[in-house]
């Protein structure tokens with residue numbers, strides 16, 4: 001367990017995206033003095049104006065409480081010199097072969113080293129918060145810093161982040177565990193100080209094991225989802241309700257009821273990317289990743305199951321008006337990265353259908369991907385005269401929909417998220 005707050009720390013977060021902004025704001029909420037650094041000036045200006053560049057429940061209020069007080073944002077790395085702790089929370093997007101692109105990590109580490117060489121607090125701790133392949137902290141981040149700084153003058157720690165988008169603040173402030181990848185006692189004390197105030201179990205490991213824990217946790221959760229989807233596809237053939245099945249299965253405490261929701265598959269910036277990175281890493285290590293590849297394969301085919309079911313009802317989709325409800329990769333976010341609605345809309349367009357889209361938050365983001373499809377301001381509007389409807393995101397407002405479906409031309413409703421409460425919707429795999 002982390003203990004009571006010993007002292008407030010000066011902290012810099014490199015990267016002001018989902019993780020950096022939530023981490024920075026929550027650490028300010030815990031009382032630390034925090035500077036968020038990002039190369040994106042628009043993002044920095046928005047943060048300094050207390051306008052979150054992303055939609056995340058509760059973030060706006062928290063940002064307003066702290067910005068201009070113990071929280072600020074900058075495009076400059078100068079605060080690094082005054083910091084006790086520097087978090088690296090930049091992106092690690094996939095390379096074309098699925099492996100993690102570490103160029104942003106390298107560049108952040110180089111910029112930190114260039115700043116610390118000018119001036120530094122005694123013994124700053126540089127913390128890798130981004131999801132990185134095993135060995136990155138030890139073999140890339142530390143050597144980049146050590147190329148400019150004396151070995152004993154700093155230390156590194158790997159501290160993976162487990163927050164979920166849409167529930168990020170609650171997850172950050174009430175995590176199941178904190179993993180601290182360091183074997184150094186002094187560094188461990190600094191890190192415990194960062195999180196003091198949180199009543200959370202702490203697991204201390206080496207940095208490489210901490211990196212592996214993050215990938216393994218995501219791969220396991222993704223495996224649960226693909227497993228449920230495969231069972232769901234079978235259940236549909238056998239006319240069995242997969243939700244009833246998974247409820248029965250999940251009551252076994254060794255399995256747990258979580259992440260067994262079958263449907264259109266997993267999207268987001270993490271599961272697809274991290275399972276691919278782990279699979280690529282595995283191939284490189286000479287271990288053929290049979291299971292991980294199957295998890296990805298099920299996930300690729302799952303959104304297209306929606307189209308297959310749709311075509312059973314409407315064999316010719318040409319010029320058919322298809323309401324697509326939900327564009328975000330999950331509820332309570334405006335993030336569309338790897339959203340399962342993207343392959344579905346692309347497939348509809350390929351078949352000359354007319355997708356008519358609605359999402360409570362993510363419409364603007366999706367316009368960058370599909371600028372020429374129709375976007376509506378409500379589910380009701382999208383459903384008017386629709387030949388069919390596909391539900392792609394588990395937004396709770398969709399569970400309230402009822403007479404809105406009366407506006408459809410024909411009542412073909414396919415639920416990809418088990419969110420509708422009307423009786424005549426067809427499930428994607430139930």
Ligand SMILES: NC(=O)c1ccc[n+]([C@@H]2O[C@H](COP(=O)([O-])OP(=O)(O)OC[C@H]3O[C@@H](n4cnc5c(N)ncnc54)[C@H](O)[C@@H]3O)[C@@H](O)[C@H]2O)c1
Nearest residue numbers: 015016017018019038039040090091092104108130131161
């Ligand atoms: N999004 C999540 O829910 C989540 C949860 C846990 C872990 N992670 C991991 O955390 C990392 C960050 O993810 P994210 O979703 O916040 O990414 P993001 O793309 O939203 O944000 C990354 C930010 O880093 C900035 N950046 C890039 N290079 C920089 C540099 N050299 N200096 C300063 N800023 C720089 C970018 O401009 C961007 O704003 C990834 O490794 C991801 O896998 C993400």
Ligand SMILES: O=c1ccn([C@@H]2O[C@H](COP(=O)(O)OP(=O)(O)O[C@H]3O[C@H](CO)[C@@H](O)[C@H](O)[C@H]3O)[C@@H](O)[C@H]2O)c(=O)[nH]1
Nearest residue numbers: 161162163164165225259260261265266267268270329330
């Ligand atoms: O039973 C389920 C649960 C989720 N999903 C889908 O899975 C995706 C991811 O959902 P979720 O895990 O809630 O959101 P993320 O924000 O992607 O969070 C995951 O990825 C983060 C980034 O690494 C981790 O920090 C989190 O612990 C991990 O849950 C979404 O498309 C969901 O619709 C399902 O299909 N079935």
